[in-house]
Amino acid sequence: MKYDIVVIGAGIAGLTAAIYGKRAGKNVLVLESRTYGGQIVNTPSIENYPAAMGISGFEFATKIYEQAITLGAEIKFENVMSITDGKIKTVHTNQNDYQSPVVIIATGSKNRQLGLPNEEKLLGKGISYCATCDGAFFKNKVVAVIGGGNTAVEDALYLAGVAQKVYVIHRRNQFSAESVMVEQLQKQPNVEFIFDAQVTELIGEQKLSAININTNNQARIINIDGLFVAVGRVPENEKFANVVTLDQHGYIIAGENCETSAPGIFTAGDCRTKEIRQLVTAAGDGAVAANHAIQYLNQLNQD
Amino acid sequence: MVYQVNEKNFEQEVLAAKELVVVDFNAEWCGPCRMLGPVIEQLAEENQDVKFVSVNVDNSGELAQQFGIQSIPCVVFLKKGEEKTRNVGFAPKSVLENMIKELK
Ligand SMILES: Cc1cc2nc3c(=O)[nH]c(=O)nc-3n(C[C@H](O)[C@H](O)[C@H](O)COP(=O)(O)OP(=O)(O)OC[C@H]3O[C@@H](n4cnc5c(N)ncnc54)[C@H](O)[C@@H]3O)c2cc1C
Numbered sequence: 001m002k003y004d005i006v007v008i009g010a011g012i013a014g015l016t017a018a019i020y021g022k023r024a025g026k027n028v029l030v031l032e033s034r035t036y037g038g039q040i041v042n043t044p045s046i047e048n049y050p051a052a053m054g055i056s057g058f059e060f061a062t063k064i065y066e067q068a069i070t071l072g073a074e075i076k077f078e079n080v081m082s083i084t085d086g087k088i089k090t091v092h093t094n095q096n097d098y099q100s101p102v103v104i105i106a107t108g109s110k111n112r113q114l115g116l117p118n119e120e121k122l123l124g125k126g127i128s129y130c131a132t133c134d135g136a137f138f139k140n141k142v143v144a145v146i147g148g149g150n151t152a153v154e155d156a157l158y159l160a161g162v163a164q165k166v167y168v169i170h171r172r173n174q175f176s177a178e179s180v181m182v183e184q185l186q187k188q189p190n191v192e193f194i195f196d197a198q199v200t201e202l203i204g205e206q207k208l209s210a211i212n213i214n215t216n217n218q219a220r221i222i223n224i225d226g227l228f229v230a231v232g233r234v235p236e237n238e239k240f241a242n243v244v245t246l247d248q249h250g251y252i253i254a255g256e257n258c259e260t261s262a263p264g265i266f267t268a269g270d271c272r273t274k275e276i277r278q279l280v281t282a283a284g285d286g287a288v289a290a291n292h293a294i295q296y297l298n299q300l301n302q303d
Numbered sequence: 304m305v306y307q308v309n310e311k312n313f314e315q316e317v318l319a320a321k322e323l324v325v326v327d328f329n330a331e332w333c334g335p336c337r338m339l340g341p342v343i344e345q346l347a348e349e350n351q352d353v354k355f356v357s358v359n360v361d362n363s364g365e366l367a368q369q370f371g372i373q374s375i376p377c378v379v380f381l382k383k384g385e386e387k388t389r390n391v392g393f394a395p396k397s398v399l400e401n402m403i404k405e406l407k
Contacts, residue, residue: 034392035335035338037334041338042334042335043334044332056334057334058334058338077395077397077398078395095397123374123391124373124374124377125371125373126373133333133335133374134374134375136330136360136361137367137372137374
């Protein structure tokens with residue numbers, strides 16, 4: 001199947017690119033492996049997107065999705081496995097192949113895992129990466145949050161209001177989260193901090209029952225019902241490493257013009273090298289990438 | 304049609320049913336659940352020989368606990384009262400369609 005532009009990822013960056021592509025009269029396909037909207041869909045309230053204060057992530061994502069569909073973008077739920085470069089590029093999914101002169105990679109980022117045995121197996125059975133999504137199932141239970149950034153502290157605050165007890169386990173002895181939130185967390189009576197600690201083992205067969213941590217070279221077993229992992233996010237661009245250049249962390253190297261090392265392949269949003277990973281910058285990238293893609297297409301048609 | 308079920312009618316509507324039953328555990332506050340809702344509706348429309356029910360985990364906490372639900376959306380497939388398989392998280396229509404086909 002042939003298109004003018006194939007966009008990989010239906011997050012805010014990818015859907016914005018689709019909107020701009022359609023408005024320029026191009027034939028656009030968006031491929032998405034999970035839900036449309038990307039990482040923002042679980043956020044209860046967005047406070048910093050201009051003109052949309054307090055909107056939920058779900059509502060925000062659904063509005064952009066509907067806008068893209070209304071303008072005629074085609075969206076398919078397929079997982080992109082690889083790209084074959086060339087004047088006409090082929091995007092291979094787990095189900096089909098699609099051809100287009102232009103590809104926009106907008107694959108965002110995913111939760112960083114601890115990388116421990118059992119982690120995948122216990123996902124949804126005591127291990128979670130989203131406190132606002134799964135916290136409600138741990139009412140009056142004992143949980144732990146791993147991490148020291150804004151997300152970890154926010155998660156711990158939320159869980160302190162739900163769970164009986166919350167352990168906050170951090171590998172350093174200081175939080176990198178905003179101090180206002182940290183102070184708020186320190187006031188919670190049911191939160192216990194464990195610093196300079198690393199999780200070494202996830203214990204449980206059918207479901208998580210305990211974790212083994214290492215603090216100051218001592219092992220300690222903590223019995224918990226739930227573990228919330230908030231140790232940052234990582235890009236998932238390995239499958240494209242053979243066509244575009246990645247930096248040492250796996251982000252696609254591109255400047256503000258969203259051009260990658262490969263002519264005709266553009267990138268937008270959290271998956272590229274950039275300073276600020278936010279909705280508004282993802283949307284900005286979507287517009288820039290689409291416009292450069294359109295110029296590239298028009299140039300091709302003239303040649 | 305997707306029927307709303309709760310602790311009171313679960314036994315009769317789900318466990319005693321003869322056909323394949325697809326149980327969608329969800330909640331108002333869960334974005335991906337609300338994205339999955341229309342997909343489940345469509346599947347129900349297209350698979351009249353399968354029963355589709357919805358459980359609101361806030362109203363039916365006991366059922367959620369009984370099924371060990373710790374993350375939603377969670378779609379559980381049951382046959383003759385016995386769980387066959389489940390899918391946690393949003394899944395595109397094609398994925399759920401295949402699961403239904405295999406179990407029907
Ligand atoms: C909990 C949380 C709260 C946040 N709150 C805010 C906030 O209040 N304000 C704000 O501005 N920003 C916020 N952010 C950041 C913001 O969500 C991101 O910067 C933004 O969503 C990035 O959009 P994106 O389109 O680049 O990537 P993503 O949203 O990550 O979308 C990428 C999409 O690509 C898909 N994908 C990946 N690989 C493939 C593949 N191989 N094939 C097909 N599809 C693929 C993914 O499934 C995903 O849907 C928050 C982030 C999180 C995690």
